Amino acid sequence: MTPWVTRLLLANVALFFLSGAVPSLYALFALVPGWVVSRPWTLVSYMFLHGGLWHLAFNMLVLYFFGPRLESRLGSRVFLQLYFFSGLVAGLVSVIVPFLIPSFSTMTAVVGASGALYGVLLAFAHYWPDERILIIPIPIPIRIRTMVILATLIAIGGIAMEIMGSPQRIAHHAHLGGFLGAWIFMKWREVNSPAAQFKRKAEGAPKRGWMQDRDAAQRWAAIDRESLHPVNREAYDEIMEKLRTQGLPSLTDRERLFLDRFSRG
Secondary structure (H helix, E strand, O other): OOHHHHHHHHHHHHHHHHHHHOHHHHHHHOEOHHHOOOOOOHHHHHHHOOOOHHHHHHHHHHHHHHHHHHHHHHOHHHHHHHHHHHHHHHHHHHHHHHHHOOOOOOOOOEOOOHHHHHHHHHHHHHHOOOOEEOOOOOOOOEEHHHHHHHHHHHHHHHHHHHHOOOOOOOOHHHHHHHHHHHHHHHHHHHHOOHHHHHHHHHHOOOOOOHHHHHHHHHHHHOOOHHHOOHHHHHHHHHHHHHHHHHOHHHOOHHHHHHHHHHHOO
16 A cells, blocks of 8 residues: 555545535535535535445545555655546536536535546546456456446446436546546646656757857866766766767767756856
8 A cells, every 4th residue: 555545544434434524514514506606615625525335435446456556656746646637627517517507406415536537547547447347347458448438438328317317326527527637637748757857858959050060169168077877977977978979960960969058056
């Protein structure tokens, strides 16, 4: 078990029994779309309430099986960000949909960690799409990406039935909201990763004329190689040797940026 998966499990179980003992807490923390303006905290607090023991048990099993490996992969801080962002987007979708589709009531309470955990599930499928899991009572293991596809189709079907007038006990739109939240979060991390930032910087580096190249070469040659870390010193020597033997046009943008980094202190 990883740190935040353990804490989330304990928090969900504790609040389930506490809300059962103190019913007013359930009413205060549940997400009701029509009341969200006066109770904005419910966009977060609803994730820690559940509609029954089986609802809690299913969600906690998902957290237990998929959470630890994902937290280890992302790190505790990022895992927690993913969890709450997915749950928050699921909550916002739950608020918006009833105002757009008349068949959804604005006074139906939404509770459960499902939105956040659908986000965990999608992120898990992103890193390990071919991981196989066994879903009872299906006797054949299925890939996690197939499970995500099936969960999406089930949610879409549930929403369609709700629109056609068949009330659903499950907030399928919140599940899709959890998937959406995780997708946005993962895309944001991909775009803002160190590798992506470096690539943008390298691609956006201005083209230089021969005067600028000459000045740059002089700066690079003046770098105090003895002050560099041994690993950087080795890379510096290799690039400078390439510069001497093949000329400045042979240097890549990445190599130029490496030299610029040290020539500017």
